[in-house]
Amino acid sequence: MNDSLKPKDSIDTLMSRIESIAQSLSKGDASLESSLQQYEEGVKLAKECQKRLHQAEQRVTELRDLLESDPDEPNPSPSDISRID
Numbered sequence: 001m002n003d004s005l006k007p008k009d010s011i012d013t014l015m016s017r018i019e020s021i022a023q024s025l026s027k028g029d030a031s032l033e034s035s036l037q038q039y040e041e042g043v044k045l046a047k048e049c050q051k052r053l054h055q056a057e058q059r060v061t062e063l064r065d066l067l068e069s070d071p072d073e074p075n076p077s078p079s080d081i082s083r084i085d
């Protein structure tokens with residue numbers, strides 16, 4: 001992870017940084033080296049967003065499957081649900 005990507009950053013924070021990078025790059029007034037560094041940072045941030053969205057999708061799928069499971073089975077305990085994180 002680079003300095004702009006911290007594990008506790010929300011996806012909204014990451015998306016805001018990507019938007020900021022895109023605006024900066026669209027101006028076209030940065031040096032080639034600076035533009036490449038910003039682009040690389042944007043790619044890393046985008047990959048992290050994709051990873052987090054995929055994890056959230058998996059969690060929703062697991063919760064949905066849990067909800068749709070056999071009604072004769074006992075309800076899950078809170079520890080079963082928190083385990084899905």
